[in-house]
Amino acid sequence: MENLILKCLKFVVIKSMSQMRYLIFVFVSFFCLKLNAQKKVNSNQDKPNLIIIHTDEHNFRTLSCYQELLSEEQAFVWGKGNNSKTPNIDKIAHQGAISTSYYCASPVCTPSRASLVTGLYPQATGAPKNGLHIREDIPTFATILRDEGYATSYVGKWHLAGHEKYTFGIKYKAGFEDNRYMMRGGHAPYFHIKNDKIKGINEKAAAKLPENEIIHLTDYFTDKTLEILERVKKKPFALMLSIPDPHTPDYAKPPYNTMYDLMDVKAPKTMAAEYTAIKPTWAVGTENTNEAVGRQAFNKKALQQYFGMVSHIDDSVGRILKFLDENNLTDNTIIIFTADHGDMFFEHNRRNKGVPYEASARIPFVIRYPNKIKSGKVINTAYTNVDFVPTILSLMGVETDAKFHGLDTSNDFLNDKKEINSDRITYFAKSGGWWVSAVNDRYKLVIDKKEKPYLFDLEKDPDELINYYYDKNYKDIAKKMQDELFRQLKTFDEPGLKLNRPYITE
Structure with missing residues (x-):
């Protein structure tokens, strides 16, 4: 009997130990799975988010963070103190970095x-002229980030899928998986939205419609941006917001339309006949016949409206910054403000873009990444937006086998120096290859098919009025710029080289 009892007790103990081991095994397995899941969550949280706010036809001088770095004469080319103020965009620059010599391709x-989305010069993208479609067989920063697990979104004007205006439903997403609000093109100030149909309209048509049926494009696209951010905020995201303003027709919605009415803006110095009577052929412009035939009247009201549009954009930037703060996303989010090109706004008696002058080709570029970029950094090295993709991917720690024309300049942003200077030479060109321009942080060389070469010293002559190319004191500089320009034109297969030879020989 005692043996039987001992056997029973032994069985129970063994059974209990077995169950205990089983329970420990289950517990440890569960803990490991949970730990791995948590590591994955933490890994996702460690990935930096990306927001690009991109405007259209935006003169860099209208951002007060640039005004702070310019001479008074250059900051206020439209009269002393006459310019817009952009406290929210300034916040990005002050808490991050500002590039003073950033150009569009x-x-x-x-x-x-x-070029901005591919890191390639226009001739390699399939879209070297307005209205063309971007190639579908080349990577973009969005395709690369999508494959890295990012939630990728695009909101606003695309202009890489034909000439249609105010239409959506673009089939090729270029890596932006949420492209519901990717608009082909158009610059009407308002949308009329009724029965789920969207139509672009001007301010006169908008005034005749019920308020609940109209919305300004800047507000619409900012609203959609915030909706998307709310949905994806708990995962790594990359979003590009492309606001169609401050492009013509130069209309600001109330109250921005009267914000600068009391500002007595003046015609810029370089609009005067003494500076525009004789100018190079590349400066005449061909966007429309009015620009090609000669002088035009200074339009004070248009400039005041332009300033109003810039202030509207800045307030929209403020809404996005507020969202990041409220959702504890600020430190790990890279936020960038830039543009596709500038706007001459009467400098050299010009409107709009398409010329190598600073106001046309130089674009704003400010970036904030609190986790890694030192606040208050000023970068004077010359870049083009061809450099954007390799640089942003490197900043985000993303490796890729994709090949780019641009350089990875991330170290300029990540190092501990407060100011970055170099004499790096890069280039940009007119769509179609009729002129090309080499730039560094001080000099600009413009070579045209039908014109003598021009060399500008942007430090001595920021108004770009004096040609130093034939000045013996600039001989070495001209040769250095020219040699490097032709080297890059060959490297990147610039179409202009295949046309009639430029005035200058190599």
């Missing part, structure tokens, strides 16, 4: 946008 909408 070509000062026209489509080619510049194609």
Whole structure:
């Protein structure tokens, strides 16, 4: 009997130990799975988010963070104190970095946008002129980030899928998986939205419609941006918001339309006849016949409206910054403000873009990444937006086998220096290859098919009025710029080289 009892007790103990081991095994397995899941969540959280706010036809001088770095004469080319203020965009610059010599690959909408998303010069993107479609067989920063697990979205003007205006449903997403609000093109100030149909309209048509049926494009696209961010905020995201303003027709919605009415803006110095009577052929412009035939009247009201549009954009930037703060996303989100090209706004008696002058080809570029970019950094090295993709991917720690024309300049942003200077030479060109321009942080060389070469010293002559190319004191500089320009034109197969030879020989 005692043996039987001992056997029973032994069985129970063994059974209990077996169950205990089983329970421990289950517990440990569950803990490991949970730990791995948590590591994955933490890994996702460690990935930096990306927001690009991109405007159209935006003069860099209208951002007060640039005004702070310019001479008074250059900051206020439209009269002393006459310019817009942008406290929210300034916040990005002050808490991050500002690039003072950032240029578009070509000062026209489509080619510049194609270069920004691909890291290639326009001739390699399939879209070197307005209205063309971006190639579907080349990577973009969005395709690369999508494959890295990012939620990728695009909101606003695309202009890389034909000439249609105010239409959506673009089939090729270029890596932006949420492209519901990717609009082919158009610059009407308002949308009329009724029965799920959207139509672009001007301010006169909008005034005749019920308020609940109209919305300004800047507000519409900012609203959609915030909706998407709310949905994806718990995962790594990359979003590009492309606001169609401050492009013509130069209309600001209330109250921005009267914000600068009391500002007595003046015609810029370089609009005067003494500076525009004789100018190079590349400066005449061909966007429309009015620009090609000669002088035009200074339009004070248009400039005041332009300033109003810029202030509207800045307030929209503020809404996005507020969202990041409220959702504890600020430190790990890279936010960038830039544009596709500039706007001359009467400098050199010009409107709009398409010329190598600073106001046309130089674009704003400010970036904030609190986790890694030192606040208050100023970068004077010359870049083009061809450099954007390799640089942003490197900043985000993303490796890729894709090949780019642009350089990875991330170290300029990540190092501990407060100011970055170098004499790096890069280039940009007119869509179609009729002129090309080499730039560094001080000099600009413009070579045209039908014109003598021009060399500008942007430090001594920021108005770009004096040609130093034939000045013996600039001989070495001219040769250095020219040699490097032709080297890059060959490297990147610039179409202009296949046309009639430029005035200058190599």
